[in-house]
Amino acid sequence: MQKDILNDRPTLDIDPFSDEAVDNPIELDRAIREAGDVVWVPKYGFWISGRDAIIREIFNDWQRFSxxxxTGLTNVVRDEPWRKPSVILEADPPVHTPNRRVLARILSAGAMRKLAAYFRGVAEEMVDRLIEQRRFDLGADLAFAFPFKVLPEAVGLRPEGRHHLMPYSELNFNAMGPKNERYLAARKIVEEQGTFEYVAAQMAEENLIEGGFGTEIYAAAHSGEISHEDAGMLVRAFISAGIDTTVFGIGNTLMALIERPEQWDLLHANPSMARQAFDEGLRFMAPSPVIGRTTREATELAGVALGAEEKVLMWLASANRDPQRWERPDDFDLNRKTVGHLAFGTGIHACVGQMVARLEAESVLTALARKVKRIELTGAPERVYINWLRGYHSIPVEVTPA
Structure with a gap:
């Protein structure tokens, strides 16, 4: 840590969005956490914290940290965003409250119980087909393929045009970071493919398949709980943020298990630990390592003076290995009590879709653990280079059936 003498700010001279940072995530996380409770990153002009206690303070005080x-680097109130801000992710009460209430009901534990048999059946079928091949890409053929099938169907998105979902989601997460080459490349793809038009059409009630999350959202609009415009925006939230994070969360968990055969043996011996394994995977390598807030007015955090409308990035991946919160934080341990990790956030803005993500991951990991004795890499995994995400596009493997 250094001092910005002119502004008397503790500073950290890093670029957390560089290729070097992507290639060395643990070193980056450690540098952020060890720099101090909250420090200024001069390259981009934002505050950053990687400490569990500080991040919880920020999450739990939406009045100060909006x-x-x-929730990315762009101030969407002052500067023109790339798309209309979300009414759930980029909103505070009172706008946030009714929209959150509707989604929380639609994505309740009861709703997940109704989906469980379908999710598990799809996972079993996919895993059976892949085991017959013995060699396949665990990243593309399962960690991606499973959420890409079950979530759009659960939402009620029509089959036509689903190839637009990942480019749009990748643009969404690149746009949360700096307007660098990754963002420009992702934007070019969606503009050339007509993805914006696809998304606009999928948000409309008449284009949704009856019986999915989407029609339930619009039912809430018809009953007057939320506006019809907000209903479309809530459908868009599934399109922009519901797939990538789960895909990479599953992939990161599988990579941790592949690299630690003794941990896979534990899961194989007890597949009921699948959800526990996923939560430890999220703690160990959060697929979405960062989320932002903005100070409404000048305030103080951990004894440091912050100005009005300054961005504060909570580096969740760093906090999830904070030794002040976790014993042996750098160990991946299926027997760890993972309650309290921050990969899904906390407070009123905690991820409303986390039960869907857990059900998806549990379905995949349970099927694999039951049917596969050993998973071994057959080549180098391929990391993703997306500003706001961590994970793998490709994990080439060979499996030994149980």
Whole structure:
């Protein structure tokens, strides 16, 4: 840590969005956490913290640290965003409250119980087909393929045009970071493919398949709980943020298990630990390592003076290995009590879709653990280079059936 003498700010001279940072995530996380409770990153002009206690303070005080200015680097109130801000992710009460209430009901534990048999059946079928091949890409053929099938169907998105979902989601997560080459490349793809038009059409009630999350959202609009415009925006939230994070969360967990055969043996011996394995995977390598807030007015955090409308990035991946919160934080341990990790956030803006993600991951990991004795890499995994995400596009493997 250094001092910005002119502004008397503790500073950290890093670029957390560089290729070097992507290639060395643990070193980056450690540098952020060890720099101090909250430090200034001069390259981009934002505050950053990687400490569990500080991040919880920020999450739990939406009046001081607002989501309504955008949860990425762009101040969506002052500067023109690439798309209309979300009414759930980039909103505070009172706008946030009814929309959150509707989604929480639609994505309740009861709703997940109704989906469980379908999710598990799809996972079993996919895993059976892949085991017959013995060699396949665990990243593309399962960690990606499973959420890409079950979530759009659960939402009620029509089959036509689903190839637009990943490019749009990748643009969404690149746009939360700096407007660098990754963002420009992702934007070019969606503009050339007509993805914006696809998303706009999928948000409309008449284009949704009856019986999915989407029609339930619009039912809430018809009953007057939320506006019809907000209903479309909530459908868009599934399109922009519901697939990538789960895909990479599953992939990161599988990579941790592949690299630690003794941990896979534990899961293989007891497949009921699948959800526990996923939560430890999220703690160990969060697929979405960062989320932002903005100060409404000048305030103080951990004894440091912050100005009005300044971005504060909570580096969740760093906090999830904070030794002040976790014993042996750098160990991946299926027997760990993972309650309290921050990969899904906390407070009123905690991820409303986390039960869907857990059900998806549990379905995949349970099927694999039951049917596969050993998973071995057959080549180098391929990391993703997306500003706001961590994970793998490709994990080439060979499996030994149980």
């Amino acid at each position: 989501s309504a200015y955008g």
